[in-house]
Amino acid sequence: MVNLTPKLGPKGWDEMFSKEGVRDSYKQVLQTLESLSLDTLNFKQKQASDIFMNQGITFTVYSDDNQGIERIFPFDIIPRIITKNEWAEIETGITQRLNALNLFLDDIYNGQNIIKDGIMPASLIASCPHYLPEIQGIKVPHNIHVHIAGIDLIRGEKGEFYVLEDNLRCPSGVSYMLENREITKRIFPEMFSENNVSMVVNYPMIFHNILVSLSPRNISKPNVVLLTPGVYNSAYYEHTFLARQMGVPLVEGRDLVVNNHIVYMKTTSGLQQVDVIYRRLDDEYLDPLVFKPDSALGVPGLISAYKMGNVALVNAVGNGVADDKAVYAYVPDMIKYYLNEEPILKNVPTYQMENLEERELVFADMENMVIKETNQSGGYGMIMGNKATEEELEAAKIAIVKNPRNFIAQPIIQLSTVPCFIDGELKLRHVDLRPYALCGPNGVQIVPGGLTRVALTEGSLVVNSSQGGGSKDTWIMK
Amino acid sequence: MLSRVADGMFWLNRYMERTDGMLLTTNILYIMSFDKETNDYQGYKPLLKYYTDLYPEYITQYQHDTNYVLKYIICESKNHNSVKNLITKARENARGSQDKITKELWEHINSMYHYINAPDLPQRLETHEAITILAKLNKDFLLYNGIFHVTMPRGLGWSFSSVGKHIERCLQTISMTQSYYEPIDYNLDGKEDLLYWRKLLLSLSGYELYLKSYSNNTHNRKVIQHVIFNPDFAHSVIFTLGLIETYLDFILKNNNFIEARTMRNQFGRLKSSLEFTDYHQLTSQQLEQVLNNTKEQLVQFSIDFSKLFFSHS
Numbered sequence: 001m002v003n004l005t006p007k008l009g010p011k012g013w014d015e016m017f018s019k020e021g022v023r024d025s026y027k028q029v030l031q032t033l034e035s036l037s038l039d040t041l042n043f044k045q046k047q048a049s050d051i052f053m054n055q056g057i058t059f060t061v062y063s064d065d066n067q068g069i070e071r072i073f074p075f076d077i078i079p080r081i082i083t084k085n086e087w088a089e090i091e092t093g094i095t096q097r098l099n100a101l102n103l104f105l106d107d108i109y110n111g112q113n114i115i116k117d118g119i120m121p122a123s124l125i126a127s128c129p130h131y132l133p134e135i136q137g138i139k140v141p142h143n144i145h146v147h148i149a150g151i152d153l154i155r156g157e158k159g160e161f162y163v164l165e166d167n168l169r170c171p172s173g174v175s176y177m178l179e180n181r182e183i184t185k186r187i188f189p190e191m192f193s194e195n196n197v198s199m200v201v202n203y204p205m206i207f208h209n210i211l212v213s214l215s216p217r218n219i220s221k222p223n224v225v226l227l228t229p230g231v232y233n234s235a236y237y238e239h240t241f242l243a244r245q246m247g248v249p250l251v252e253g254r255d256l257v258v259n260n261h262i263v264y265m266k267t268t269s270g271l272q273q274v275d276v277i278y279r280r281l282d283d284e285y286l287d288p289l290v291f292k293p294d295s296a297l298g299v300p301g302l303i304s305a306y307k308m309g310n311v312a313l314v315n316a317v318g319n320g321v322a323d324d325k326a327v328y329a330y331v332p333d334m335i336k337y338y339l340n341e342e343p344i345l346k347n348v349p350t351y352q353m354e355n356l357e358e359r360e361l362v363f364a365d366m367e368n369m370v371i372k373e374t375n376q377s378g379g380y381g382m383i384m385g386n387k388a389t390e391e392e393l394e395a396a397k398i399a400i401v402k403n404p405r406n407f408i409a410q411p412i413i414q415l416s417t418v419p420c421f422i423d424g425e426l427k428l429r430h431v432d433l434r435p436y437a438l439c440g441p442n443g444v445q446i447v448p449g450g451l452t453r454v455a456l457t458e459g460s461l462v463v464n465s466s467q468g469g470g471s472k473d474t475w476i477m478k
Numbered sequence: 479m480l481s482r483v484a485d486g487m488f489w490l491n492r493y494m495e496r497t498d499g500m501l502l503t504t505n506i507l508y509i510m511s512f513d514k515e516t517n518d519y520q521g522y523k524p525l526l527k528y529y530t531d532l533y534p535e536y537i538t539q540y541q542h543d544t545n546y547v548l549k550y551i552i553c554e555s556k557n558h559n560s561v562k563n564l565i566t567k568a569r570e571n572a573r574g575s576q577d578k579i580t581k582e583l584w585e586h587i588n589s590m591y592h593y594i595n596a597p598d599l600p601q602r603l604e605t606h607e608a609i610t611i612l613a614k615l616n617k618d619f620l621l622y623n624g625i626f627h628v629t630m631p632r633g634l635g636w637s638f639s640s641v642g643k644h645i646e647r648c649l650q651t652i653s654m655t656q657s658y659y660e661p662i663d664y665n666l667d668g669k670e671d672l673l674y675w676r677k678l679l680l681s682l683s684g685y686e687l688y689l690k691s692y693s694n695n696t697h698n699r700k701v702i703q704h705v706i707f708n709p710d711f712a713h714s715v716i717f718t719l720g721l722i723e724t725y726l727d728f729i730l731k732n733n734n735f736i737e738a739r740t741m742r743n744q745f746g747r748l749k750s751s752l753e754f755t756d757y758h759q760l761t762s763q764q765l766e767q768v769l770n771n772t773k774e775q776l777v778q779f780s781i782d783f784s785k786l787f788f789s790h791s
Binding site for chain 2: 053054055056226231236240243244248249250251252254255265266267268269270
């Protein structure tokens with residue numbers, strides 16, 4: 001029997017502990033954890049790591065002699081819990097947001113009424129590197145552009161939710177949501193069954209049904225494929241996992257060919273028409289005839305087949321304009337404009353560096369700001385004002401002045417913490433949450449769960465796996 | 479089935495079968511190297527000659543050097559046919575076909591990969607632990623075959639993998655047989671004793687069946703009958719060709735390629751020429767010819783098979 005209560009920080013919201021003690025939603029979990037010996041907990045942590053390693057859920061780190069060493073993405077065994085009421089707010093908030101973003105994308109690639117009505121400046125769209133004039137006028141099945149979204153949420157100092165980022169292109173990490181759950185079931189079977197946790201296992205089925213519904217051909221069994229950049233992509237495990245879970249072929253660009261504006265896959269018995277492509281390849285690599293001419297990952301002619309309506313692409317092409325970090329600031333306005341509703345989930349206050357007044361404000365308070373490049377993700381192109389050196393801040397200012405459209409700034413928010421089992425004790429670490437929303441002809445569906453990412457370094461607010469982050473299983477209580 | 483994936487599954491099993499055979503041979507020769515009185519002039523030569531690209535002078539230099547051979551065969555990165563490299567290549571193919579192989583199979587290949595890449599493995603091979611390592615690897619391959627049989631669906635993926643596996647097995651049987659007949663000039667009427675043939679038979683997992691099936695003092699012709707023509711021996715050439723034929727027919731069943739018919743005929747000729755060989759009347763020269771021809775034709779078949787199904791075009 002161990003006492004696992006950690007010391008709380010002076011400020012910030014901890015999800016397991018309040019100043020008064022353990023929160024109700026975590027009582028049973030903490031009780032189970034405290035009934036176990038430290039050796040048992042250490043064993044379970046090792047058991048979880050071994051499962052990840054044996055399943056090949058790894059990435060490769062290359063040393064100086066070019067020898068690859070396989071590493072796992074760290075997994076913390078303590079689950080993160082979201083209450084039923086908290087989830088209800090998240091669910092309705094994301095549904096609202098996604099509806100607005102879909103309407104925005106349909107509008108921006110067609111009538112552009114949001115610009116004509118003065119809600120959003122035309123220059124913002126025109127200067128967005130992910131806005132693709134090549135597909136202006138596109139009509140997509142059921143007018144859905146975002147079929148799968150990963151919406152990054154954080155909790156502020158009072159536990160309130162904010163949307164930090166919308167990922168509307170190829171959001172990754174859903175396999176971790178599913179695998180983390182399977183591993184938790186294996187290492188804590190009793191704890192899991194004693195708690196009333198919503199299931200996530202049906203995610204691939206829901207998603208597969210959506211993919212099938214997008215087929216341009218009205219046939220009983222359309223050919224759905226998952227397009228991967230290949231085995232060396234860092235998310236390759238996820239691609240294989242999803243293909244296997246949905247029972248669809250995992251294809252690479254070289255497996256596909258376009259003939260007379262129809263996409264085919266090369267099989268051992270000849271060419272077979274492809275109807276729906278869930279692509280895990282960024283827009284610019286999709287078709288060397290339209291985008292990057294040197295892309296060997298894509299399929300020549302794919303965009304022409306797409307524009308002719310002979311194949312559906314998931315997500316739609318050109319979504320990057322809606323998850324650009326500068327456009328993000330306008331999402332609350334989009335919600336009001338398209339839905340005539342007040343946003344349920346708040347945005348993090350965002351300063352546009354193109355706006356002189358806002359820029360001056362930011363420059364005067366750099367140490368309390370996080371500066372982000374608008375076209376970067378994964379924790380890259382980001383400067384935390386409170387961690388950066390004087391030189392780094394000066395360099396950031398010069399870069400901002402040189403190309404203000406390329407940057408936004410946000411006040412540093414102390415993300416909420418959740419205890420993690422580190423070195424034999426519970427230690428508080430900052431987390432975010434990425435729920436996955438699916439959008440099909442029947443509306444938005446959000447599987448009750450998500451990927452909780454953890455900044456494993458003490459005090460760090462950067463949770464991205466590429467920056468040393470880990471993950472946790474996320475329990476949505478029924 | 480995607481051509482690329484079929485290609486991956488074909489090679490996955492070819493690499494695994496090659497490694498399996500190589501490990502079995504290594505294990506047998508290693509254990510037999512302990513018996514100094516057997517007057518073993520070949521040492522590891524059959525193993526090094528077939529499974530590596532070493533020049534003949536190096537083979538002569540190292541054919542009795544156990545430490546060198548174990549490390550070179552098992553974990554030498556520069557040896558493109560080392561167990562380490564073959565398992566790595568098999569795993570790459572498994573990764574590329576991961577949506578078509580079962581989770582159990584993938585996890586097993588993956589655990590073998592991590593085992594063979596352990597940084598301390600070369601040092602451990604220099605100690606008495608070597609025999610345990612070899613035994614563990616041999617067992618892992620038995621388990622691989624078991625998992626493959628028990629969990630994999632019997633569709634096109636199974637058939638392409640099985641064709642790959644049995645092409646590899648057939649080539650191994652022919653080549654290992656050649657390496658024991660070549661030093662005696664393919665003399666089918668010679669008087670080599672059972673100790674001489676024991677290594678070949680154990681390397682092909684066929685020793686016990688041989689003892690049960692043939693109780694005669696002269697072995698040279700009987701061994702050929704066993705490893706080439708015995709339809710009940712899972713490593714015999716005729717048995718493996720029979721399985722390739724079965725899986726080829728399955729693949730061609732729903733295939734409308736014009737070349738498919740030509741390929742079927744090509745394979746039929748290859749198998750028939752061996753089937754209708756009268757091994758009782760074989761001369762030394764004919765034996766050499768039969769082995770060489772079968773090997774050449776099978777290699778050609780493998781090339782044509784790959785061109786037809788895996789050309790990705």
